[in-house]
Amino acid sequence: MEIKSSSNHMLITGNIKSIQHYHMISQELEKLLQRASNIQIHIIDSISITSSIIGYFCKLVTEQEKTLSLFIQDDGLHELLDDLNLLELLNVQKI
Numbered sequence: 001m002e003i004k005s006s007s008n009h010m011l012i013t014g015n016i017k018s019i020q021h022y023h024m025i026s027q028e029l030e031k032l033l034q035r036a037s038n039i040q041i042h043i044i045d046s047i048s049i050t051s052s053i054i055g056y057f058c059k060l061v062t063e064q065e066k067t068l069s070l071f072i073q074d075d076g077l078h079e080l081l082d083d084l085n086l087l088e089l090l091n092v093q094k095i
Helices: 019-033 051-062 075-083
Strands: 002-006 009-013 038-043 067-072 092-094
Touching: 002 019, 009 019, 019 038, 019 051, 051 067, 067 075, 075 092
Parallel strands: 009 038, 038 067, 067 092
Antiparallel strands: 002 009
């Protein structure tokens, strides 16, 4: 997995599957959130994401009142987030 970010955008390529990936994503998001409260996250290759990342995203939106927009490429990941009723909360869009 690789992360690239600038201003309020984060691009994640590769599969998100480990606790190390959670730490990488959360650390990078914390940096972005110091500059902006509205973050766009593009998840390009991953077919899933860990529950810890889903929980972290939800916590940012519900408890810290940040705005996230997820742009998902994989149909299966989009369906997972739909099954969890998170499309609206996380502003999920299929790309």
